[in-house]
Amino acid sequence: MGASLATVEDVSRLFARVAFGATPVDVAQWVGHPYDEVVEHLLSVPAQPPTDLVGGALSDAPSGDPSLAQRSWLEVMRTTQYPLLERMTLLWHGHFATAVAFDGSPTIDDLLRQNATIRRHAMGNFRALLAAMTVDPAMLYWLNGAENTSKKPNENYAREFFELFTLGRSPQVHNEQDVREAARLLTGWTVTGTGAAQFVPARHDAGSKTVLGRRIDNGGPQEYWSLVDLVVGHPVAPRFIASKLVAGLAYVPASTDLLAAPDPLVAAVADALTRSNWDIRTALRVLLLSNDFRYGPPRHVRPPVDLVVAGCKALGITAQDSRTTQALGPMGQLPFQPPNVGGWPVGPAWLSATTMLARYDWGHLLFSASRDHLSVAPPARDLEGWAHQLGMADLSPNTRSALDAYLASRPNAQSEELQEGVLSLLLASPDWMVA
Amino acid sequence: MAGFTRRQFLVGAGSLAGVQLLAPIVTRSGGAVGAADIDPATDSRRRLVVIFLPGGNDGLNTVIPRADVAGAPRRSVYQKVRPNIGYSAGSTKALDRPADHAHELGLNSKLDTLYRLYKDDRVAIVQGVDYPNHNYSHFASQTIWQSGEPDRGPDSGWLGRHLDRAGIAPGELRAVGIGTALPLMLTGARQQGSEIQSLPATHFVDGSSAAAAARHAALTRFATHPADQPVRRLAGQRALEAVTLSGDLAAVPPPKTTTGLAAGLLTARRLLESRLGVEAVFVPQQANYDTHVTQKSQHEKVLNELDNALEAFYFGTLGGQSTGDRAMAAGLASRTLVLIISEFGRRIGENGGAGTDHGAAAPVFLIGPPPGTSTPTLQPGLHGDHPDMGTTTLPADNLLRTTDMRAVYQAVLQGWLGDPDPLYNGVGALPGLFA
Incomplete structure (x- = not known):
């Protein structure tokens, strides 16, 4: 199965779930290659993560400022050549959720050192x-x-x-x-x-x-x-950790008893953990190559950090821009500030009306950040072009008709207004949020 | 068109040029969209605000033993097991209403407003509240306090089931949670509340121009995403809910106070004052009561925030100074009950870090209308029995339940909201809480 050739849908879904979205370059590079080769590419991370990743952008963050550290990490996520490593670092940060204390310890510097430790083991x-x-x-x-x-x-x-x-x-x-x-x-x-x-x-x-x-x-x-x-x-430990991987990267498993009635994919990923003596990369390979991951209706709710980084990546905007953390606050996911030791929600729990407002607002913030170089943005009425730019394989008929109706309702609007409208609507669309 | 409200929605959508009418629209409340125009000045429905103290509030340093009483050397045990975090009897505010005096208990000195309300015969304190088979996990215990069901799966909340029985009329915004996600407490099997982070955050960043209205109209169309992609459909329905919430709340002015629990409680008051039919509001404090170390300063800080918020909620002041928000109107005060809960109390003895670990039973607070303004009304003072604290030679490890959480909830449902809860067969309402 893994040897079959990757389609646009495959690359779009895979990158949206584990690599902060597919750029047009990613699509051009990987469509038509064997699916397992694409997965192996994402899994290929050096045993020691390059020092410039943890010693560069992140350690340059001025000491003591959480928001600069947050944006620096977002920028690492946007620019890294190892996106799955950052996605896993974020996942484990949510699992071992630790928050900065604004009047004591841990400080943001403690958190940055923890971040480097997590990254060192994130796919180990x-x-x-x-x-x-x-x-x-x-x-x-x-x-x-x-x-x-x-x-x-x-x-x-x-x-x-x-x-x-x-x-x-x-x-x-x-x-x-x-x-x-x-x-x-x-x-x-x-x-x-x-x-x-x-x-x-x-x-x-x-x-x-x-x-x-x-x-x-x-x-x-x-x-x-x-x-x-x-x-x-x-025996429950590998099942529990596997359920975290499946919930974080694919879907929230329905099973309530991990020993008596595990979700089949959770059981398979847990077996991989056990057989490999807890090698995370081996478990991820089983997960990403599974039919349950690759096929079926879209059901992975992308977390806010992923959506913000993916938006910056698609439009070529630096995530160091303060609008990223400005958007992530009301969306409910600032790195180094999980709400409690239980970490952030996963899955449909992210889909509340109030965070939906913030996701739509983010489209406007991103548009205002990209005004200076809109050359990358397609014309408003080129909906295929927008989908391609944002790493979506296509638009669902319902989303397309909503966008068509919107464009039809503003026949005399300036192109910039329509571009802003299309971008903010697509970034609040079911197609974008659920991969 | 300024925006959508539950009331205007069908009219508004139908009037858009060149757009087919949207059907069927499913809102989160499950009901049809329609008109709520309930005048809070004449609406006699009683209201409930639930304040949640996350992390496990230390009941023993909130309601403090001031002296030993016959057969219960509480003060002696307290002094022995809390050498660093205990309070002197003289530093507490004596619960000295005639019926309470002999119990020799005092409120933490940070609770000025609560004490003022106590002296006005508006506060009931239910001692030793917990549920059977206590769970020491934050998350498990929070779920149980939200669901009100220690023995069943967390499929609905105790107020959500009230919504199921009471129904939500077309256009009503009957229950609201303050936060990024809908609390389980307000989730029923058929009906649900809504959630908002704040009133200002419930407005779109792009305002209400014609251009913005066209975009928001497009957002509502995401709700018709096909059912064979249920997670995407849910995302689309949340987009519609975001638009309707924004419209519903457009005319509700935000409070002047914008930070801390005071902002949440004043937002609750604005909702109760609106014409939207709000009956119940859930307001979690953001600051944490999980005082494993250096408890005294942390606990006083969060209690102080709670007390300031109560002052703002009832009197419109902070530390006696005007906040720009008015005092609560007499009519609303006569119809509003506040219930203050946490997921558990803490251990009797302090630990090595001058803090306390997770415990079991703790007091629950209720604040009712001024005496003589409501029938039925809350019966002030101490209710239930103080849990056994052991002896100085053998102090108890934990405070054990003397009142079932469900008996408190049942009393609130029956005695205040006028709603018998058939799910609580066998657990009667706490006698004497309302009369």
């Missing part, structure tokens, strides 16, 4: 990513691991470690005692004055702990690895 090994997040300085601040001591354990990280990061709640396999024991196990970690994680033996509970029915003896600074290995060894 999930077990290593989980371990890195467990002792990540921003995370130690955010979920109070830095205050978790043998004398008085703090349960905040331990609880979310099970519920949000590894096992979920369907079925519920961990209990309150597991939370308390895991909190004891993770005691002793703190953050130094220079923002590095540090293990302080005197703050660590050296007694043995029992988690998920298994005894773990004192392992000092390495003990958290025992917890990581124990939990990723539970």
Whole structure:
């Protein structure tokens, strides 16, 4: 199946879901190539992400300014030659959701260091990513691991470690005692004055702990690895992580019990995680090559960050423009500012009327940002040209008739008014938002 | 044409030159679009504002034991387990109405306005509220407080089911959530509320010129996206809802206060004052009550914001200073109930970071009309029993339920909204809350 040739629809859907949209160049380059070759191209990321990615645009962001850091990352997403790596970094940022504190820690600099750590593992090994997040300085601040001591354990990280990061709640396999024991196990970690994680033996509970029915003896600074290995060894863990990948990049699975009745694609992606000892790239390959991903009605609701980056990319506008973060606030997705530790919504939860207003408004902001070089924009009445420019394979009949009716209702309007209208309507259209 | 409202929608769409009439239009409320013109000055329907405190409000530092009482050494236990975060008895505001005095409890000193309302016989405090099989997860417990159903799947909210029973008349905007997504609480099986982020954010950036109106008309046409692409169809319906909401709210003036919970509560008041038939508004505080560390300063800050918001909501002032918003009119005050809930309380004892971890039962607050202005009316003062705190030699770990969450909801539904809830068979309304 994967050897069949990629159509315009294939490239459009694939790039819209995992690569911030297809540019006309992407379409020209990949249509007609074997589908699996296109997937392999997106999966091809160097083992060590190029340093200019994390050491360039992002580290140039002036220290202490969240909005500049946000826009810098958006610009990396727009310009990178490894878009899937950035898409996965965003996905894991939402999974291990950590927010900047405006009057304390973690600071935006802590968040940028966490961002680099996530990127290093984003398409690598999930077990290593989980371990890195467990002792990540921003995370130690955010979920109070830095205050978790043998004398008085703090349960905040331990609880979310099970519920949000590894096992979920369907079925519920961990209990309150597991939370308390895991909190004891993770005691002793703190953050130094220079923002590095540090293990302080005197703050660590050296007694043995029992988690998920298994005894773990004192392992000092390495003990958290025992917890990581124990939990990723539970059969629900790969299903839970696979469900996050499917929900984030394809559709929200309907199943409510991951062990008893998993979504078939979730089960297949979970098997890939298990077989590869948690290699994320292997799991993504299974996901992107599956029939469930490639065919069927469009059902992936693109998150706001993706839509804003894709809009900039399609019109050649820098995402450093402050209008990007201006739009993302009311859309509900500013990087480094997830609403809570549960991260951002996925899927149809993004489709509220109030964020729809913001998505439409974004079209106007983008148009005003692109006034100076509208040469890239097609004439208003060239709807095929607009669809092509925005990486859409075609327009659905309903959307086309809505646009046709709009153009017909403004017979004497200036071309610029109509261009602005077509762009803002397309950026609020079902075709654009749901890939 | 200035824009669309629920009332004007059919007329407006039909009058567009060269455009076929849109049918069928499905709005989010499931009802036909039509006219709501309900004069709030004469409408006798009782209103409900639900304030949600996210993160788990520490009930024991909100309603504080001031002294031991016979058989319950609450003050002694409190001092023992909260050496760093406890309050002196003298720093609290004594709950000293005659019927409450013997309970030796006091409000946190940040709650000036709530105390003022208490002294005016307008505040009821239900002690020890929780639900069976308590869940310590933020997300699970929030879902249960929203659904009002600890034993069933989170398929609807307790006020959503009220909307199912009460119905939403054509053109009514009966229930509104403040936020980027519709809260589960306002989601029924057949009827739903709507959500807005703020009144200003519910207007399109491009205004209401003829050019803008033509674009907005096109947005409404996305709602007829074919049903074989259900997620895209949903996106299209949300676009229509955005246009109608914008039209509905065009004549509702935004509050002068634009930040914090005060803005949310004043927005709720503007909605209750409108002619749209608003019965219920859900307002979550944005600031977080999840005080795992350095609780005292963080908790006081968020309680202070809550109290300022109540001051603005009822009296139109902040710290006694004018906000530019008026005091609540007497007629509305006589018909409005405020219910303040959180997903759980916190542990009895403080942890190593001068904070508290996730707990169980906590007090629920209700604020009713001025005495003598409403029948039935809220019965002020303490309700239910204070949870057992153990002894100084063996302090309790947690506060356990003495009142079922569902009994509070049932009392509000039956006693205030005049709606018996058949789903609560076996859990009766909390006696004596309304009379």
